[in-house]
Amino acid sequence: DAGVTQSPTHLIKTRGQQVTLRCSPKSGHDTVSWYQQALGQGPQFIFQYYEEEERQRGNFPDRFSGHQFPNYSSELNVNALLLGDSALYLCASSPGLAGIEQFFGPGTRLTVL
């Protein structure tokens, strides 16, 4: 089991563009959570998906949206990119909504120019 995988590893976009990040959860996990980690900060919760629905959402604008597929993989979409969206985006998976132990992916480094 490769654990949680994320793609791409790095991404460079310009302001105003749109981006899609992808995540495959650990085998046996059905819940995916997304986090944004700015430089020097701890991860900030964006949202969580379970059974293809958004179940919890952090304090992020509607420009951030997501999707979960029947195979439990997930996408994070960010529209109208701002310079401040530059960060490491982490995906974590867990079995069920309780989120007792979350397994993290290596992250996608997004740079907005």
Add this chain to the structure above:
Amino acid sequence: AQRVTQPEKLLSVFKGAPVELKCNYSYSGSPELFWYVQYSRQRLQLLLRHISRESIKGFTADLNKGETSFHLKKPFAQEEDSAMYYCAPLWGGSARQLTFGSGTQLTVLP
């Protein structure tokens, strides 16, 4: 609002010395509390969970509900303990989310 504070951004200790990484939280309910660790060039991973009362890699963490603290301790630090440590309460109802502190970078000197 839920809040987590890790007052030390950087902490250096010598090998064999005791280490304590501080964490304070504010939360209206009774969250579950976790410590996550990120070693150099590795992904974020769970170190320990307060409810299990385990000692992982010699680390323990005591939950003090009165002081709303969850400090991480180890009596004898090792060089391989050098890493970034995050305190993270888990809160919510049926769907729960982790709230991470800003982290403490621990360096254990030889």
